[in-house]
Amino acid sequence: MGRTSPASNNIQHRIQGAKMSGFDKVVGSYEEALAGLEDNMTVIAGGFGLCGIPENLIKEIRRKGTRGLTVVSNNCGTDKYGLGILLVDKQIKKMVASYVGENAMFESQMMSGELEVELTPQGTLAEKMRAGGAGIPAFYTATGYGTPVGEGKEVREFNGRQYILEEAIQGDFSIAKAWKADRYGNLVFRKTARNFNPMAVTAGRIAVVEVEEIVEVGSLDPDEIHLPGIYVNRLIQGTFEKNIEQRTVRSA
């Protein structure tokens, strides 16, 4: 249950050498970033559609060939991009998501029973991650009461209204994308690419974050930090394709 993962920190220390601060989260390669990710683990991923997804960490999981994964993320990418690329070699055993449309491969694997799917309301999913990272084992919500989502779950009445009990989610790993970070892992997100990323980071036993830019410690205004580095175990700078699912424009 603990947030700290001494094992991963030790790995980092070996990688970084003795001179680095114990707070320095930067790792040197994507391989190192996901060291220790094994078959049948649970991975929590940030992102909404293709916006703010940890695209290079996903590619590294594809390259590694890790299988039997339970993946928790709002969506499962598209046929070509994001988490969708993990479907090609059937690396995902179970998907927990709120919306899985626009992905033909996903649909066919789900229909054939190769891929288990747990549809979870978007707000419940965000709160499950938040609770998972905040040491709250479960929470009551009105969302899903009286629907298939509420089936088999404890129901309790508060102030005359019915609520269902939803359990928190924690991952063996979480993978997330932020805009900027300092070397201590203090994170700044950009626009709607924030989405599920902060909660995903907090809910992973080993939280791996990739960013567009790593800046020196002290150069971020503490007031502008969206998520403190205490939640981050490994940090890496990458380059991003940032694909757009629906490019909608107006004319001038």
Add this chain to the structure above:
Amino acid sequence: MALTREQLAQRVAQEFQDGYYINLGIGIPTLAANYIPAGVEVMLQSENGLLGMGPFPLDEEVDADLINAGKQTVTMARGASLFSSAESFAMIRGGHVDLTVLGAFEVDCKGNIASYMIPGKLIKGMGGAMDLVAGADNIIVTMTHASKHGESKLLSECTLPLTGKGCIKRVLTDLALLDIEDGSFILRERAPGVSIEEIVNLTAGKLVVPDEVPEMTFAAGQPGGN
């Protein structure tokens, strides 16, 4: 005449009040943003983490980091704010959003709504719809009154898996505006030129028809206007 998509959007927008925070679902609800009445200022909430959604960007303004819940590129309005999904749904579940507009496959006269799944056919997921219907007090469902084959979608009991139970109080269809009260649909307005008889025939759930059922009115110069 049944309302066009644009007229549905325009009628929805007549419900917008100055100072409202509004969440608009994908499709017709989103179109309503084009018909915000003059003198009314609203702020649109997009559940992926944006309050104060603006129009689509100009070509050179497109930003992959700025999308709406329909995954379309958008802009930010003056006074916009950005936040995480957890914060976004805290707003929604905490009842801070003044109006939610979303589509549905079926509603029934008990206020139940089915909008996210057709077993064996369409299993894409509920996205934020379950949270929105559970969290909002003021919800308008926009939908066609009946299927292409003339089967009513306003039922005595939903047949599809529910998105929410007992949470819908107002439905706008291409034929009528109806409230749901005490286990009945109440016919409030009808589309211009649509008879009460036609609405009665296409409403499967219990329907109460008041003595006066005015036709919807649309401002001149707008779709459907005179």
